[in-house]
Amino acid sequence: MSDKRVKIISLLLTSCMLLFTQVAKSTIDSYQFEDPEMEARFQQLIFELRCPKCQNQNLADSNSALSMDLKSIVYEKLISGETDEQIKSFMKQRYGDFILFDPEMNRDNAILWFGPIVFLCLILIIFIRWYIRNRVNNND
Amino acid sequence: MHAEFGNYLLVFALCISICLSVFPMWGAFANNRQLILSAKPLTVLLFTALFGSFICLVYAFYIDDFTIAYVAQNSNSMLPDRYKFSAVWGAHEGSFLLWTLIFSGWAIAVALFGKNLPAKSHVRVLSVLGMIGCGFVSFLLFTSNPFDRTLPFFPVDGGDLNPLLQDFGLIIHPPLLYMGYVGFAVSFAFAITALIEGEWTSNWARATRPWTIAAWSFLTLGVMLGSWWAYYELGWGGWWFWDPSENASFIPWLSGTALMHSLAVTDKRNSFKGWTLALSLSTFSLSLLGTFLIRSGVLTSVHAFASDPARGRFILIFLALVVGTALLLFLFRSSKVKTKADFSELSKDMFLLLNNILLVSATFFVLFGTLYPLLAEVIGKKMSVGAPYFNSIFPIPMILLFILLGVGPLLNWKKHDASTLKKPLIKIALISVVLGLLSSLIAGEFYLWVMVGLSLSLWVSISSFYNLNLMSRHKKTLSKKLSSLSGTQLGMTVAHIGVVVTLAGVVLTSFHSEEKDLRMAIGESKEIAGYNFSMKEVQDLTKDNYQATRVIFDVSRNGEFLLSLAPEKRFYLAKRQIMTEADIDAGFHRDLYIALGEALDNSGNVWSVRIYVKSFIRWIWGGAILMALGGFLAMMDKRYRKLKAENFAKISEDESKPIFSHPVEGD
Numbered sequence: 085m086s087d088k089r090v091k092i093i094s095l096l097l098t099s100c101m102l103l104f105t106q107v108a109k110s111t112i113d114s115y116q117f118e119d120p121e122m123e124a125r126f127q128q129l130i131f132e133l134r135c136p137k138c139q140n141q142n143l144a145d146s147n148s149a150l151s152m153d154l155k156s157i158v159y160e161k162l163i164s165g166e167t168d169e170q171i172k173s174f175m176k177q178r179y180g181d182f183i184l185f186d187p188e189m190n191r192d193n194a195i196l197w198f199g200p201i202v203f204l205c206l207i208l209i210i211f212i213r214w215y216i217r218n219r220v221n222n223n224d
Numbered sequence: 225m226h227a228e229f230g231n232y233l234l235v236f237a238l239c240i241s242i243c244l245s246v247f248p249m250w251g252a253f254a255n256n257r258q259l260i261l262s263a264k265p266l267t268v269l270l271f272t273a274l275f276g277s278f279i280c281l282v283y284a285f286y287i288d289d290f291t292i293a294y295v296a297q298n299s300n301s302m303l304p305d306r307y308k309f310s311a312v313w314g315a316h317e318g319s320f321l322l323w324t325l326i327f328s329g330w331a332i333a334v335a336l337f338g339k340n341l342p343a344k345s346h347v348r349v350l351s352v353l354g355m356i357g358c359g360f361v362s363f364l365l366f367t368s369n370p371f372d373r374t375l376p377f378f379p380v381d382g383g384d385l386n387p388l389l390q391d392f393g394l395i396i397h398p399p400l401l402y403m404g405y406v407g408f409a410v411s412f413a414f415a416i417t418a419l420i421e422g423e424w425t426s427n428w429a430r431a432t433r434p435w436t437i438a439a440w441s442f443l444t445l446g447v448m449l450g451s452w453w454a455y456y457e458l459g460w461g462g463w464w465f466w467d468p469s470e471n472a473s474f475i476p477w478l479s480g481t482a483l484m485h486s487l488a489v490t491d492k493r494n495s496f497k498g499w500t501l502a503l504s505l506s507t508f509s510l511s512l513l514g515t516f517l518i519r520s521g522v523l524t525s526v527h528a529f530a531s532d533p534a535r536g537r538f539i540l541i542f543l544a545l546v547v548g549t550a551l552l553l554f555l556f557r558s559s560k561v562k563t564k565a566d567f568s569e570l571s572k573d574m575f576l577l578l579n580n581i582l583l584v585s586a587t588f589f590v591l592f593g594t595l596y597p598l599l600a601e602v603i604g605k606k607m608s609v610g611a612p613y614f615n616s617i618f619p620i621p622m623i624l625l626f627i628l629l630g631v632g633p634l635l636n637w638k639k640h641d642a643s644t645l646k647k648p649l650i651k652i653a654l655i656s657v658v659l660g661l662l663s664s665l666i667a668g669e670f671y672l673w674v675m676v677g678l679s680l681s682l683w684v685s686i687s688s689f690y691n692l693n694l695m696s697r698h699k700k701t702l703s704k705k706l707s708s709l710s711g712t713q714l715g716m717t718v719a720h721i722g723v724v725v726t727l728a729g730v731v732l733t734s735f736h737s738e739e740k741d742l743r744m745a746i747g748e749s750k751e752i753a754g755y756n757f758s759m760k761e762v763q764d765l766t767k768d769n770y771q772a773t774r775v776i777f778d779v780s781r782n783g784e785f786l787l788s789l790a791p792e793k794r795f796y797l798a799k800r801q802i803m804t805e806a807d808i809d810a811g812f813h814r815d816l817y818i819a820l821g822e823a824l825d826n827s828g829n830v831w832s833v834r835i836y837v838k839s840f841i842r843w844i845w846g847g848a849i850l851m852a853l854g855g856f857l858a859m860m861d862k863r864y865r866k867l868k869a870e871n872f873a874k875i876s877e878d879e880s881k882p883i884f885s886h887p888v889e890g891d
Contacts, residue, residue, distance in 0.1 A: 115741070127739075134608050140467050142610070145460040147821070185610025196596050196609065200617055203592075204585040211581055220566040 115159050122162055129158050129168060132186045136179045227292050230280030231371040237273035237328075238361045240266055244354025248347035263347035267335040270357060271328040278325050281370055282312050291378040294318060294370045300384035300798040302769040310395040311385040316519060316535075317370035319398055324360040326399065327406040331357065334410055334435070340867045341431055345417055352413035359542045367535045384769070384798030393453035397446060401473060404443020405511045408480060410435040412508035415501050416550065419557040424497050427867060429490035432504065434864045436487060437715075440480045441855030447473045448848035459804035459819040461739065461836045463844055466614040471594040472514030475587055479507040482583035489576050493637055495566075498558045499580070505550040510587070512543045522598060568639045575632030582621040582628070589617055626680040626727065629720060630687040634694065648690060656682035667736055667839070677731030681724035688717045711861030719854025722847045729843025736839040741821070745830040753837040755816060756780045760788070762828055770796045772805070775831060777818055779809070791818045791833075815841050 117123035127144070133154065135146035143151045143158070154175070161171045175183050187193050244266040251259025281294075285308045290296040298318070299311045313319040331353045338346050364370070414432045418424040450473065455463045464470060483503040490500045516522075520536025567573035593609045600607050630652070634645060660679025664670060695713050696705035706714075738753040749758030760776040772794040779786045792805040806819035814837055821832030 132612050181607035185608050186612030200589040200592055203588050207581055215565050218565045220564045
């Protein structure tokens with residue numbers, strides 16, 4: 085991790101700590117959605133975003149101060165009409181790819197997304213070729 | 225005293241396992257009867273030494289001996305006795321001692337029940353187990369000794385067991401999980417022996433089968449308990465997060481499932497030998513890899529064993545040795561003879577092979593996704609691969625697998641006449657799609673995934689019942705039909721139905737659960753999924769090692785009172801940790817789940833709460849129990865007991881008689 089990023093994160097952490105008392109009192113109940121569709125998007129987003137300072141938890145499951153803060157950021161951005169993509173790329177800009185539990189499908193990650201499929205197809209092809217070549221004709 | 229004694233016993237166990245790995249193997253090559261006969265007593269001694277060492281550690285926990293670092297870190301004088309017992313395996317060192325003890329338990333079981341192998345092969349298997357034992361015991365002694373002392377400045381009281389682990393699930397989850405993990409060492413040892421002897425016959429496969437099925441059944445239960453524990457103890461209401469620690473147990477499970485099926489082919493048809501051997505070797509290697517990933521701390525997981533690079537290095541070297549030896553043996557010894565594909569497209573052989581291809585791919589999918597963040601870090605990128613990735617990629621091989629699963633068991637070996645199956649299968653397919661559609665509509669809002677999942681579940685279960693009926697078609701009454709089935713047939717059917725019960729549970733839970741985070745005050749009530757939750761009162765209580773605030777909720781439906789739920793917020797005194805204890809009402813078609821968040825005012829009358837109504841979540845674990853049950857049924861099949869040493873191609877000169885020869889001592 086670069087020094088700069090460490091600084092940003094620690095700055096954020098401290099500010100969250102300071103804010104914590106207020107955040108804890110206000111966040112959980114304040115996510116009121118009039119539109120159930122937006123609520124579903126909110127749930128999906130906090131499911132897909134990783135709590136940057138926890139071991140391996142998403143925002144939905146984590147109760148850390150930082151993830152509470154991030155949850156309210158997600159909420160405010162949703163209410164102000166930003167799209168899922170905008171919110172995700174905002175988070176990515178701040179915390180890097182690490183925050184996305186659902187890795188983007190781009191050139192860097194092509195191998196992640198297509199590697200397994202290629203693997204499956206490859207062993208299927210190898211098997212079929214083997215079968216055709218070594219086939220014993222047992223026609224009745 | 226007990227600490228030194230336990231430590232000596234570990235050293236003794238190391239000596240014994242070195243002897244076990246050398247002498248019987250040597251004896252088998254040199255035709256030395258004394259050395260061959262040493263295998264059994266050495267195995268018994270290994271188990272006894274490790275058991276003694278384990279008892280010493282249990283005793284240390286029991287008497288609160290905080291001069292032992294491991295006890296001091298993981299226990300506390302206020303800890304209730306049953307948790308002092310389970311705290312023995314509450315962290316890295318002790319849990320690895322348990323792991324090694326269970327491993328030696330498997331070894332002793334092979335020594336006692338492996339008599340159906342030719343005498344020489346039998347002792348070779350034990351010898352290979354001894355080699356693995358060397359690795360495990362030296363790992364304990366050199367990197368994770370549970371008997372290290374805190375002397376001379378020992379703490380007055382211990383640091384306490386992690387409150388998350390003070391729970392019934394933890395008492396039984398690790399032992400069962402380890403039974404599964406190290407159980408695959410047995411099929412590994414069988415495979416290595418077969419490679420050493422250069423002879424891998426269908427009888428070898430038959431002898432391996434019950435051991436593999438046993439290990440697999442235990443692993444199934446272990447994985448299931450882990451999922452159940454995470455669900456009720458972590459207070460998040462999820463049942464699977466694709467966390468590295470979960471994947472570490474799921475990867476060998478998938479590979480073990482493939483192994484079980486390919487062993488069936490080798491047993492019945494004497495083919496796919498190389499493939500089956502490779503799977504035996506890789507399943508255990510994947511167990512070890514999982515251990516490495518979790519215990520070395522290279523992957524961040526919610527399941528944090530204290531990580532230490534020395535441990536990681538040790539396991540990595542051990543893993544490299546195991547995999548390297550296995551691979552070399554495999555390359556040089558497995559026969560180069562080309563296998564002929566003497567089966568038609570529509571045959572059990574073909575479907576089992578396809579099953580293996582899909583299961584091996586699934587294993588690879590999970591393994592690749594788990595390791596990818598590590599690979600990315602090598603090129604300097606920090607990234608996460610989490611549940612959304614696995615959820616979108618894992619169903620691909622699974623759906624194909626479930627489609628095949630409805631057909632495969634009905635087929636004959638080698639060749640099947642398509643005309644006899646076409647009609648019933650089309651009927652079953654139509655019925656399951658229609659019923660799947662109907663039930664997914666009844667379940668509430670329509671989701672395609674729910675319909676697909678339910679249809680596949682129905683497809684497999686109807687076809688399983690149809691198959692049961694076919695297999696016992698010559699019998700008239702139900703009881704006669706059932707008793708005419710072999711353990712394998714019955715076990716297979718039960719396990720297959722188990723898988724699809726889990727599948728149905730997974731899709732229904734994922735799509736039809738209601739989850740709400742709410743702010744609630746005393747006297748308020750909320751309506752979720754037709755249930756009315758009203759917050760009644762707040763109580764304070766004091767227990768042995770924690771204080772708790774308990775909030776009582778009354779649950780009613782259509783104005784009728786159902787039950788009360790009492791989630792707690794606990795404050796554990798020793799580590800000054802706050803824990804959430806969810807309260808759950810388990811049900812056949814839904815769980816009611818309440819977990820407390822934070823108190824939102826000073827009086828403690830307003831809380832943030834999580835309320836879940838989880839549809840059909842019990843089915844996930846119920847299915848896993850059925851799978852394990854199926855495994856145990858299949859293990860009991862008479863065929864395995866009928867297998868005698870004489871059946872093997874080569875018969876060694878004299879069977880080992882039960883003479884207790886002098887055990888050969890080390891150094």
